[in-house]
Structures are given as C-alpha cells and as structure tokens.
Amino acid sequence: MRLHLLAALAALLAAPALAHEADLTRLPLGDGKISTEPKVGFIWACRIDPNAGGAFRNGPWIKDDGTYDFTRKAVVPGDVHWPSRYSMRLEGDNRVFSLNDLPSHGTGVFPIPADSEAYRYDRNPNRIEAHDLDVVLPANPVPAPQPSCAPGAVGILLSGAVLFNALDAPGRDAVAHETQDKCQGHPQESGVYHYHSISTCIDDKRLPDGHSALVGYALDGFGIYGRYGEGGKLLSSADLDACHGHTHMIEWDGKRVMMYHYHATWDFPYTVGCLRGTWSFKNMMTISGGPPRHRGFGPFGPP
Ligand SMILES: [Zn+2]
Numbered sequence: 402m403r404l405h406l407l408a409a410l411a412a413l414l415a416a417p418a419l420a421h422e423a424d425l426t427r428l429p430l431g432d433g434k435i436s437t438e439p440k441v442g443f444i445w446a447c448r449i450d451p452n453a454g455g456a457f458r459n460g461p462w463i464k465d466d467g468t469y470d471f472t473r474k475a476v477v478p479g480d481v482h483w484p485s486r487y488s489m490r491l492e493g494d495n496r497v498f499s500l501n502d503l504p505s506h507g508t509g510v511f512p513i514p515a516d517s518e519a520y521r522y523d524r525n526p527n528r529i530e531a532h533d534l535d536v537v538l539p540a541n542p543v544p545a546p547q548p549s550c551a552p553g554a555v556g557i558l559l560s561g562a563v564l565f566n567a568l569d570a571p572g573r574d575a576v577a578h579e580t581q582d583k584c585q586g587h588p589q590e591s592g593v594y595h596y597h598s599i600s601t602c603i604d605d606k607r608l609p610d611g612h613s614a615l616v617g618y619a620l621d622g623f624g625i626y627g628r629y630g631e632g633g634k635l636l637s638s639a640d641l642d643a644c645h646g647h648t649h650m651i652e653w654d655g656k657r658v659m660m661y662h663y664h665a666t667w668d669f670p671y672t673v674g675c676l677r678g679t680w681s682f683k684n685m686m687t688i689s690g691g692p693p694r695h696r697g698f699g700p701f702g703p704p
C-alpha cells in the first residue's frame with residue numbers, strides 16, 4: 402500500500418517536468434496532413450470544404466519553418482461561466498449521455514470582441530449557445546475490421562462539450578489557425594462550442610502507473626485519454642497508430658481491461674486521426690436533427 406502511494410506521489414511530482422518535454426513554441430503545423438486512408442500523423446477526414454470560412458489572416462505565431470508557437474497565439478479574452486449539464490450512464494450495451502454542450506469551465510467572450518488582439522486574425526461572429534445533444538455510444542466497443550474516416554465531430558470531452566477533428570472548415574490545422582479562448586474552444590455558426598484538441602482546462606490527470614486518465618469519448622465509443630502513455634511517457638503521434646491510438650491494459654469504468662483507446666498529443670492531429678471502431682452519425686445528434694458540423698463562420702473577412 403505504502404509503495405503504491407509512493408509511486409503515485411512520484412508520478413505526480415514527475416508530471417510537470419515531463420510536460421516540458423514538448424516544445425510548445427515549435428509545434429509542427431498540420432496544414433496539408435490530410436489523407437484518404439489511415440496514415441500516422443495525418444487525419445483521414447471524411448469531408449472538407451475549401452471555400453469555408455475561418456481565420457482570415459495568419460497570426461505571427463505561425464512561422465515560416467512549418468511550425469507554430471502555441472504559447473504566442475492570440476487568445477479570445479474573457480471568463481464567461483455557463484450552466485453546464487453533463488452526465489453519463491451505462492444502459493446495457495450502451496453508454497448514454499445527457500449534455501447541453503455548455504462547458505464546465507469558463508469561456509472567452511463570443512462574438513470575438515473587436516478591440517481584442519484575436520479579432521485582428523479571426524472574426525468569429527458566432528455566440529455560444531446551449532445544444533441538447535443526444536449521444537449514445539457503444540459501452541464496450543471493439544475495433545472494426547477496417548478503420549474509417551473521421552467526421553467533423555469526433556467525440557465529447559468530460560467538460561461536457563464537443564470535440565471536433567483537427568481541421569478547420571477549409572481543412573487547415575485548426576489548433577494553429579483558429580483563434581480560440583483560453584480553453585482552446587469556440588463556437589461554430591450554429592453556436593456549438595467545440596475544441597479541436599484536448600483542452601488545457603481539462604486536467605490531464607495521471608493514474609498511479611503514470612498513464613493519463615480518461616478525458617473523453619470518441620464517436621465509436623472508445624475512450625480518449627490524456628497525453629501520457631504507459632509508464633508516464635509523454636506521447637507524440639509517432640508513438641500511436643494511424644487513428645491516434647493503441648491497445649494495452651487500461652482503466653475502463655473502474656476495471657482494468659485490455660482495450661483499444663485514443664490518446665491526446667500536443668502534435669497534429671491532436672486527438673483522433675481516423676475511427677478505429679464502428680460509428681454512425683446517429684451516435685451523436687443535436688435534438689434539432691443532424692450531427693454538429695464545422696461549416697465555418699459564414700461570410701466575413703478583413704475590413
Ligand atoms: Zn473550430
């Protein structure tokens with residue numbers, strides 16, 4: 402017992418040091434890393450729209466050498482709190498969620514204030530709105546014979562908000578280009594608050610063995626874990642398969658099981674590169690009908 406506690410303490414103490422192993426000032430830009438088949442470090446996206454809106458101007462944090470400085474990105478200011486609703490229950494073979502897509506953490510002010518630095522690069526004119534989502538996922542998914550492409554919305558995070566894939570509407574690296582709030586979230590044109598990576602406002606907790614705890618669920622029902630793998634190793638996309646996951650013993654609904662799971666990384670495609678299990682748009686629908694999509698922000702641009 403005592404050894405167990407010591408190991409947990411050691412893992413906790415080691416966490417800040419390991420976090421600095423990723424150089425957030427020089428993250429590789431994911432633009433163009435789109436494929437039409439499973440490919441490590443790429444995203445196999447079902448659909449992009451080259452004419453859709455997004456940030457209209459590159460910020461100075463995007464460099465000429467194919468990297469960007471995550472720490473220098475313009476951040477949408479504000480700390481707005483919302484009546485977040487999120488619960489999950491197991492019902493037979495299903496994992497049933499009740500949520501309104503309002504996050505449990507503070508958000509920036511949207512539409513982006515005209516006097517903010519962020520507005521110079523991205524004029525997202527949308528406001529955050531509650532969306533009752535109907536989400537039913539397989540409780541104990543198994544890998545499909547073949548992986549499949551990732552749609553826009555690829556899962557939900559434990560903050561109660563939707564996770565989109567790594568791309569903005571025209572198909573660029575959304576984490577690099579889009580101007581987001583301090584929790585890396587923002588609303589799309591129907592007000593759906595979403596992320597394109599694992600929010601830094603969700604604590605990347607560690608299990609006693611150093612592996613990250615669960616941070617969300619993908620559309621195929623597999624778990625999404627934080628940035629640390631077995632033994633507390635900080636993972637990058639190169640450590641994972643083309644869908645951005647791997648299989649080993651993990652904690653799942655309070656039990657240790659041998660299971661496939663996704664990981665977050667600091668590098669592109671950040672979360673899900675393709676879907677390893679079976680999924681359907683029916684797994685996640687807005688109550689008004691249809692899955693949440695990233696269609697861009699509508700017509701806007703430089704003055
Ligand atoms: Zn977005």
Ligand SMILES: [Zn+2]
Nearest residue numbers: 630631647664
């Ligand atoms: Zn793992």
